[in-house]
Amino acid sequence: MNLPIGELARRTGVKVPTIRFYEQIGLIAAPPRTEGNQRRYGKTEIDRLNFIRHARELGFEVDHIRELLAMSQEPQASCHQADSIAQSHLLEVDRRIEKLRRLRGELARMIDECGHGRICDCRIIEVLADHGHCAADHVA
Amino acid sequence: MNLPIGELARRTGVKVPTIRFYEQIGLIAAPPRTEGNQRRYGKTEIDRLNFIRHARELGFEVDHIRELLAMSQEPQASCHQADSIAQSHLLEVDRRIEKLRRLRGELARMIDECGHGRICDCRIIEVLADHGHCAADHVA
DNA sequence: GCTAGAATCTCTAGCCACTAGAGGATCAAG
DNA sequence: CTTGATCCTCTAGTGGCTAGAGATTCTAGC
Numbered sequence: 116m117n118l119p120i121g122e123l124a125r126r127t128g129v130k131v132p133t134i135r136f137y138e139q140i141g142l143i144a145a146p147p148r149t150e151g152n153q154r155r156y157g158k159t160e161i162d163r164l165n166f167i168r169h170a171r172e173l174g175f176e177v178d179h180i181r182e183l184l185a186m187s188q189e190p191q192a193s194c195h196q197a198d199s200i201a202q203s204h205l206l207e208v209d210r211r212i213e214k215l216r217r218l219r220g221e222l223a224r225m226i227d228e229c230g231h232g233r234i235c236d237c238r239i240i241e242v243l244a245d246h247g248h249c250a251a252d253h254v255a
Numbered sequence: 256m257n258l259p260i261g262e263l264a265r266r267t268g269v270k271v272p273t274i275r276f277y278e279q280i281g282l283i284a285a286p287p288r289t290e291g292n293q294r295r296y297g298k299t300e301i302d303r304l305n306f307i308r309h310a311r312e313l314g315f316e317v318d319h320i321r322e323l324l325a326m327s328q329e330p331q332a333s334c335h336q337a338d339s340i341a342q343s344h345l346l347e348v349d350r351r352i353e354k355l356r357r358l359r360g361e362l363a364r365m366i367d368e369c370g371h372g373r374i375c376d377c378r379i380i381e382v383l384a385d386h387g388h389c390a391a392d393h394v395a
Numbered sequence: 396g397c398t399a400g401a402a403t404c405t406c407t408a409g410c411c412a413c414t415a416g417a418g419g420a421t422c423a424a425g
Numbered sequence: 426c427t428t429g430a431t432c433c434t435c436t437a438g439t440g441g442c443t444a445g446a447g448a449t450t451c452t453a454g455c
Contacts, residue, residue, distance in 0.1 A: 120432070121430090121432080131431090133412085136413060152433065153432055153433070154432085154433090166384050169382070169383045169384075170383050173362060174355075176411085177411080183380065187380045190373065192374050193373060193374070194371065197380055198379060201366050201369075204362065205359065205362045205363060208355055208362060211355055219352065222341060222344065226338065226345060229341075231334065233330065233331055233332065234331065234332050234337065236334070237334035239334065239337045244309075259451085260403070261401095261402060261403080271403085273443085275405095289450085292449085294403085316440085316441095317441070
């Protein structure tokens with residue numbers, strides 16, 4: 116277990132520059148180096164990077180991941196805080212889905228109404244140009 | 256109709272710095288200036304900015320908006336291209352919705368299974384730490 | 396005409412989470 | 426000992442803005 120960064124990347128699915136970036140922002144610790152100044156990693160980093168990757172895939176922000184990582188280091192603590200981070204993230208995801216759904220509806224309607232003729236008759240252009248009182252006006 | 260930038264902002268819902276930014280990236284033209292070097296706008300810019308805002312609200316990228324704007328200037332052209340931009344954007348929105356829904360499912364399950372006890376028993380932390388063969392692994 | 400305060404100007408830097416590329420050093424296999 | 430893959434650091438770029446500094450200009454009231 117003395118992996119170079121490329122091997123760590125292969126095993127975790129996190130790209131090499133991203134690993135270095137995570138080190139830079141302090142999301143993972145700086146590992147030991149070879150005599151020739153190359154990073155060498157162990158099992159700890161595989162786990163940590165996998166954790167980070169899963170959390171990113173679930174859409175957690177880096178700052179939240181920082182907190183979740185800190186919690187995972189304190190197994191006896193209450194998981195109330197982890198729960199609340201996840202909860203509020205779920206709400207955020209719900210908001211995004213709802214917004215996209217409304218948007219999708221408008222898009223689909225617009226496309227549907229397009230008669231595939233000339234620009235001057237096109238609902239797509241028309242809707243964009245003059246859209247004074249539709250739902251999307253109130254999308255944040 | 257010789258509006259200062261703040262008034263244009265008020266009428267279109269696009270913030271002042273954003274208007275200047277749009278000018279900088281060439282999304283809108285540089286307007287005439289007063290003797291004191293302040294921008295003054297007319298009806299054209301109101302329409303154009305409204306178009307841009309609507310398109311942004313619908314999630315179109317700036318480069319696509321550029322194309323849509325160019326099309327709207329050629330009323331006799333076919334709207335095939337506008338249609339295809341909108342179509343592919345719709346597909347992209349569908350992809351995003353689907354991705355968020357899968358993600359939401361995982362999040363909700365995770366939270367649901369959390370016993371609200373200690374970190375060492377917490378499904379949230381556990382799922383993140385060891386998540387080897389779940390759907391989210393294959394989310395791009 | 397004068398003054399105060401609101402609005403405007405330019406410019407730089409920051410946001411997020413990376414990604415790309417230059418230019419050079421190091422490693423492992425043959 | 427050479428070759429080619431991998432690694433290093435550093436800077437800059439992505440998208441679509443947003444924030445702030447410090448200076449100027451406009452406008453309304455007196």
